[in-house]
Amino acid sequence: MDATKLAASVRSGEKSAAEVAEEALARIEAQDSTINAFTALNGELAEQAQAIDAAVAAGESVGPLAGVPVAVKDNIVTKGLTTTAASRMLEGWIPPYDATVITALVNAGALVIGKTNLDEYGMGSSTENSIFGPTKNPLDPTKVAGGSSGGSAAAVASGMVPLALGSDTGGSTRQPAAFCGLVGVKPTYGRVSRYGLVALASSLDQIGPMAATVADAALLLEAISGHDPLDTTSYNTPVPAFSDNLDEGVDGLRIGLVSELMGQEIDSEIVERTQAAAQALREAGAQVEEVSIPSWSLGVSVYQFLMSGEASSNLARLDGVRYGLQVSGATSAEMMAASRSAGFGNEVKRRLLLGTYVLSAGHYEDYYEKAQRARTLIINETVDAFGHFDLLLSPTTTSVAFRLGEDRDPKERYISDMCSVPANLTGAPAVTVPFGRNREGLPIGVQLIGNSYQEHTMLVAARTLEATNE
Amino acid sequence: MSDILPGDWEMVIGLEAHVELATKTKLFCGCPNSFGDEPNTNVCPGCLGLPGGLPVVNEAAVQHAMRLGRALHCQVNPSVFARKNYFYPDMSSNYQTSQFDKPTNTEGWLELADGRHVGIERAHIEEDTGKTTHVGGGGRIHEAEYSLVDYNRCGVPLVEIVGKPDLRSAEEARQYVVELRSIILAVGASDAKMEEGSMRVDANVSVRKPGEGFGVRCEIKNLNSLRSLVRAINYEARRQVDVLESGGSLFQETRHWDEEEGRTNSMRSKESAADYRYFPDPDLLPLAPDDDEIAAIDEAMPALPAERREAVRNAGASSEVAALMTEKGVDTLAVAAIDQGAQPERVFTHLEHNVPAEAAEKLSVADFVELINLETSGQLTATQAKAVLAEMIASGNNPAAIAKARGFEAMESDELEALVDEAIASDEAAWEKFKGGDAKVAGVFVGYLMKATKGQADGKAVNALLRQKAGL
Numbered sequence: 001m002d003a004t005k006l007a008a009s010v011r012s013g014e015k016s017a018a019e020v021a022e023e024a025l026a027r028i029e030a031q032d033s034t035i036n037a038f039t040a041l042n043g044e045l046a047e048q049a050q051a052i053d054a055a056v057a058a059g060e061s062v063g064p065l066a067g068v069p070v071a072v073k074d075n076i077v078t079k080g081l082t083t084t085a086a087s088r089m090l091e092g093w094i095p096p097y098d099a100t101v102i103t104a105l106v107n108a109g110a111l112v113i114g115k116t117n118l119d120e121y122g123m124g125s126s127t128e129n130s131i132f133g134p135t136k137n138p139l140d141p142t143k144v145a146g147g148s149s150g151g152s153a154a155a156v157a158s159g160m161v162p163l164a165l166g167s168d169t170g171g172s173t174r175q176p177a178a179f180c181g182l183v184g185v186k187p188t189y190g191r192v193s194r195y196g197l198v199a200l201a202s203s204l205d206q207i208g209p210m211a212a213t214v215a216d217a218a219l220l221l222e223a224i225s226g227h228d229p230l231d232t233t234s235y236n237t238p239v240p241a242f243s244d245n246l247d248e249g250v251d252g253l254r255i256g257l258v259s260e261l262m263g264q265e266i267d268s269e270i271v272e273r274t275q276a277a278a279q280a281l282r283e284a285g286a287q288v289e290e291v292s293i294p295s296w297s298l299g300v301s302v303y304q305f306l307m308s309g310e311a312s313s314n315l316a317r318l319d320g321v322r323y324g325l326q327v328s329g330a331t332s333a334e335m336m337a338a339s340r341s342a343g344f345g346n347e348v349k350r351r352l353l354l355g356t357y358v359l360s361a362g363h364y365e366d367y368y369e370k371a372q373r374a375r376t377l378i379i380n381e382t383v384d385a386f387g388h389f390d391l392l393l394s395p396t397t398t399s400v401a402f403r404l405g406e407d408r409d410p411k412e413r414y415i416s417d418m419c420s421v422p423a424n425l426t427g428a429p430a431v432t433v434p435f436g437r438n439r440e441g442l443p444i445g446v447q448l449i450g451n452s453y454q455e456h457t458m459l460v461a462a463r464t465l466e467a468t469n470e
Numbered sequence: 471m472s473d474i475l476p477g478d479w480e481m482v483i484g485l486e487a488h489v490e491l492a493t494k495t496k497l498f499c500g501c502p503n504s505f506g507d508e509p510n511t512n513v514c515p516g517c518l519g520l521p522g523g524l525p526v527v528n529e530a531a532v533q534h535a536m537r538l539g540r541a542l543h544c545q546v547n548p549s550v551f552a553r554k555n556y557f558y559p560d561m562s563s564n565y566q567t568s569q570f571d572k573p574t575n576t577e578g579w580l581e582l583a584d585g586r587h588v589g590i591e592r593a594h595i596e597e598d599t600g601k602t603t604h605v606g607g608g609g610r611i612h613e614a615e616y617s618l619v620d621y622n623r624c625g626v627p628l629v630e631i632v633g634k635p636d637l638r639s640a641e642e643a644r645q646y647v648v649e650l651r652s653i654i655l656a657v658g659a660s661d662a663k664m665e666e667g668s669m670r671v672d673a674n675v676s677v678r679k680p681g682e683g684f685g686v687r688c689e690i691k692n693l694n695s696l697r698s699l700v701r702a703i704n705y706e707a708r709r710q711v712d713v714l715e716s717g718g719s720l721f722q723e724t725r726h727w728d729e730e731e732g733r734t735n736s737m738r739s740k741e742s743a744a745d746y747r748y749f750p751d752p753d754l755l756p757l758a759p760d761d762d763e764i765a766a767i768d769e770a771m772p773a774l775p776a777e778r779r780e781a782v783r784n785a786g787a788s789s790e791v792a793a794l795m796t797e798k799g800v801d802t803l804a805v806a807a808i809d810q811g812a813q814p815e816r817v818f819t820h821l822e823h824n825v826p827a828e829a830a831e832k833l834s835v836a837d838f839v840e841l842i843n844l845e846t847s848g849q850l851t852a853t854q855a856k857a858v859l860a861e862m863i864a865s866g867n868n869p870a871a872i873a874k875a876r877g878f879e880a881m882e883s884d885e886l887e888a889l890v891d892e893a894i895a896s897d898e899a900a901w902e903k904f905k906g907g908d909a910k911v912a913g914v915f916v917g918y919l920m921k922a923t924k925g926q927a928d929g930k931a932v933n934a935l936l937r938q939k940a941g942l
């Protein structure tokens with residue numbers, strides 16, 4: 001059952017939140033030993049569900065997500081419930097506070113059912129870099145669920161829960177959503193508070209919804225959006241009703257198909273499906289034209305330098321002094337070094353070394369600063385493109401879900417982010433929507449990128465494509 | 471120029487001052503900015519560096535910093551917070567949020583009491599670190615059994631004021647700190663107590679021969695009082711000269727002042743110091759003060775020490791007296807009293823010696839002027855005026871009323887003369903001595919007069935009469 005209907009039935013008293021919670025837990029019990037989507041379950045779920053039922057019985061308002069189980073990526077802090085970022089360093093860490101999005105979920109009546117697996121600190125695209133082991137793709141358990149929000153994607157794609165939160169620094173909600181046949185949103189930078197998100201790269205990170213349908217994703221986005229005084233970079237503007245009028249259609253919309261993301265690097269079947277999406281949008285009344293945004297081809301390189309530089313500073317706090325893994329040493333410096341050596345996985349170490357290098361004296365100008373200038377160029381060219389188009393269209397990923405344990409060169413993995421990083425670098429909102437499958441039957445996602453704070457237009461177009469599928 | 475150094479060696483000093491801002495809350499979170507609380511009670515996910523914590527800039531801290539910048543004649547610029555990355559257990563996030571290439575305030579100066587200007591390079595905003603206590607091994611880090619960290623101070627707002635190397639003696643450095651502190655107090659940015667650490671001063675010291683460029687500098691830390699500052703600078707300059715004169719060479723380093731031993735010791739070499747990997751903090755937006763905001767700060771600026779000293783000088787004081795009046799905080803009363811016709815000399819004398827700093831506010835200008843006038847017109851003697859002033863401060867009563875109640879009334883001169891004659895007659899031997907030039911015996915007669923008049927006689931007038939009668 002989709003989240004919208006589920007919440008309606010809880011609100012009407014047709015179904016109790018307690019029942020919904022029990023059913024979800026039963027599905028997790030049955031499936032998760034195979035899929036491995038969850039890292040922890042909420043021990044207070046039953047009480048929280050009962051509280052919602054009591055409120056319904058008392059005729060109180062219980063919110064748009066009343067009784068809907070939501071899985072939360074394990075890099076979003078939850079008071080009293082472990083938050084590990086899938087890292088040895090934070091194994092067993094129980095935060096003393098809730099992220100703003102968690103408070104928002106609770107206020108909307110949602111049930112935070114548990115935490116989901118990810119690549120350590122969001123560093124990866126397969127949910128294999130995790131102390132909990134890899135998450136499997138529910139559509140084909142020999143394949144990865146994608147990453148870094150692979151646990152959230154698998155939890156929804158398997159039907160264990162209707163909704164999940166992921167986080168997206170370079171494509172981490174969109175790529176796993178595409179791999180698992182889901183809708184995944186990267187909201188405009190500043191739309192959703194980052195307070196309580198274990199930071200990977202502060203200027204790129206956004207928390208976003210993952211769901212089976214555009215309408216459900218819109219409903220969850222609505223619940224978590226809004227200005228937060230605890231996050232200076234959150235945007236102070238009213239939140240439109242994203243889930244209203246999703247069927248208003250794309251008639252008259254100008255949509256640019258980004259030629260830089262339709263080249264050799266992309267799997268040909270994905271290119272075909274993206275062309276088909278362009279055609280479907282044309283048929284629905286949109287004007288779709290090719291557009292070239294040359295600087296987008298720099299995206300992955302720029303992203304690597306900025307992401308790793310920011311990450312090297314953001315993850316510095318994980319030193320074993322105040323919380324998390326502590327390995328003793330003769331001096332405080334040795335203790336911190338030993339704790340970090342033991343607490344971080346190889347991919348994390350690789351990125352921290354790169355990040356430390358790009359910020360270091362003598363290299364800052366060549367790498368970090370140059371990348372920032374290139375980012376400005378990318379932003380300017382994107383702003384120009386939105387002078388001519390309401391939306392941009394592209395593939396979401398370079399490939400479909402790949403095999404678990406596949407030995408791929410890290411450099412190749414970095415290149416696979418080429419379709420998703422432009423939205424993070426520019427701050428623009430983006431959504432992936434399933435649009436067919438490849439010959440093997442694996443889902444293919446196409447991406448719509450909106451102008452800043454124009455999520456609704458983007459969701460309407462995604463809904464148009466979704467309806468074409470139906 | 472300094473007799474501390476041999477030959478023609480000259481010292482060059484630049485000071486860096488860290489000042490804790492007097493805000494209610496910390497720089498990037500809502501935790502109380504308060505000193506002396508139970509350790510680790512004023513903390514939150516932000517200042518404790520928990521995963522997911524984010525900074526939100528404290529507007530009051532920015533206002534304090536800009537006000538201080540304007541008081542130091544700085545240009546207030548659009549500024550950017552930057553992260554200074556280095557690992558240390560008392561810094562919860564392992565980066566200090568500071569300002570690097572775009573500080574809030576640049577290019578200012580302050581005026582010393584003698585009118586000379588000292589350049590200010592910049593005054594930027596940054597957060598303080600926590601406090602580490604090393605337990606065991608006499609509190610020294612290398613011998614400690616373990617260390618305790620208190621994060622209450624972590625995130626407390628600071629302004630770092632970087633002075634230019636314009637100072638040439640320890641005494642000038644002392645004057646600079648005194649002046650800087652009074653400016654900070656005037657704008658209310660901090661209580662600026664060196665002993666409590668709310669103002670911390672580091673000194674960059676080098677030596678050179680006249681006409682040479684700057685020498686290799688050493689930075690001295692742990693200067694917890696003006697006395698330490700002066701001693702440490704003199705020690706360090708002399709040490710550097712000794713090294714150079716004995717054919718050695720200096721290298722840039724940080725040195726720690728040992729107050730007990732009276733010497734500086736090497737802490738760490740700056741060459742091997744961390745590469746701080748500064749970059750703009752992506753969690754914070756740039757600060758962009760507009761012209762209106764800066765104009766409003768200037769308009770609300772209280773009178774600063776230099777202006778106040780000038781006002782006292784204009785009222786007739788020497789530079790020294792003007793500095794003294796201002797430092798004591800009695801300058802406004804002095805200027806107001808003189809404006810209303812009180813004699814400057816008497817005003818300065820009373821305010822210097824007979825009015826405690828905290829009493830100046832309680833004195834009404836009109837009463838103070840009246841007192842001075844009673845004295846200068848001869849209705850009160852200096853001694854009486856002092857007594858009346860003390861009672862004015864204690865009771866707030868009017869000087870004429872106090873004088874009357876105490877029976878302090880001016881004595882007619884023939885009455886005084888008659889008493890002087892009586893006094894002379896009372897001790898002929900002493901009188902002979904006095905006439906012979908032994909001024910010390912005057913006390914015999916003055917004592918007689920004071921006893922006879924219950925202290926009302928004017929000592930000066932008595933002395934004058936005695937000298938006149940003795941033909942001196």
